[in-house]
Amino acid sequence: MTRGDGPPPEGERHAGEHEVQGIAFRDPEEPGTAGPHPRGATGTGLDGPGRDGQSPPAPTPAPVRRRITWQKLTFLPAVLTVVLLATWLWFRGADLDSIARNSIDDGNVWLRLRQHIYLTVVSTFFVLIIAIPLGILLTRRRLRPAAPVVMGVANVGQATPAIGLLALLVIWLGIGTRAALIGIIAYAVLPVLANTVAGLKAIDPTLVEAARGIGMSPLGVLRRVELPLAVPLILAGVRTALVLNVGTATLAYFGGGGGLGDLIASGITNQRMSVLVLGSVLTVALALLVDWLASLAELLLRPRGLEGGT
């Protein structure tokens, strides 16, 4: 659900959202008002799934209201437009000295914005083609013993500060976009991988067994049962990766990778608040926009059969 609007109660929930279990069962008489299920940390990969040892929730039968409401489509873009417009107007009025003008001249803002988007998109692509197949491999029977090891590494990875990782890569590979990209990818692979593994594990084992029972090959089970059931999870992974990468890409500047971090950092070091605010507002707007687009994609691309109960 989009952050920032009054979320309509929906019945479906994600495999990673273990903490929400039980809510929907609170008022059995009114399934329509089944509790909300916060999407926050799933969207950013912060709730290490299964971390507290709870089992993932069973899919809850609850009627789904209209999935995409007008508010949802218009609220966030409207707010962003207003904020950007206000910033632009304020920026026009602000008197800039030569240092501030230097930082934004020659289409520098536009260049940084494009770099930022480029970093985000490319890194997200690589994160997904690394993390999702790896997640599928780790849930296969033969490699399953390796899963706890990978999860442990993922936990330590979460504790690694992004800026430190990036700096180490820059020292190792030299300054430039490549080091920044690898850093962004490395930072996002582990959370997405952990989410994928947790989600695939959460698939009802009786479904897999039933598929095997009617004579499907392991590959057939994977392709025709497990992967379709895991689509919401993969979409959640896309969103997680996008949101994380927009954030990490602000740090790419410190590795010579450009991006909007350049405006923020030069605003801080040169003490030019106008540049700093412009860079920050653009970054915030980009992050919220990316998250909003990903949430729409999540709603639109989800297979119909998985809409809880309807």
Added chain:
Amino acid sequence: MSFWEYVGNRHAQLLADTYQHASAVFQCMVVATLLGVTIGVATYRTEWAGNLAVTSTATILTIPSLAMIGLLIPIMGLGVAPTVTALTLYGLLPIVRNSIVGLRGVDASLVDAATGIGMSRPARLFRVELPLAWPPILTGIRVSTQMLMGIAAIAAYASGPGLGNEIFRGISSLGSANALNQVLAGTLGIIVLALLFDAAYVLIGRLTIPRGIRA
């Protein structure tokens, strides 16, 4: 200079940075926990208020931390103030979310039973609902702490305290002999701190989660 020689030579500086890092994160976590649970308790019983708290905190979570700090600097200047504000704000999010989710997840029949034996509203909250909701809240606190460790490192760029300074010193002296040592010391220090905090939370969980609901 090898890494260990570097650590040996600079141990005073490194220890001071480590201490500052840990104390900044710890203090912000205490404030964030108190605020977060309070917000959770205040909003979980109303559908729209709880949803609003969760969606607005989730929105803040999508904002890159460097941009958040960048927006706070014009208001608060450089240094400790924006760092503490940003850390507390980010630390709040998982805690608010998990307290609301945890409190809403408490079995309604248990609360009914508590009412039935004549418990007052505060007694119900403190003796039934909060203890039952404590495991998810504690998970939220753990997640928050890990996240704050990394954000605190970034805050060093705005003259915040802690091990991030070590990392940024390394970045600004790229190519020099000590750059790798500085970055490595800062990064490893933060990882070790995060793991120590995590171990502490496991221990706290052991000690504070009521025996009846332990997995």
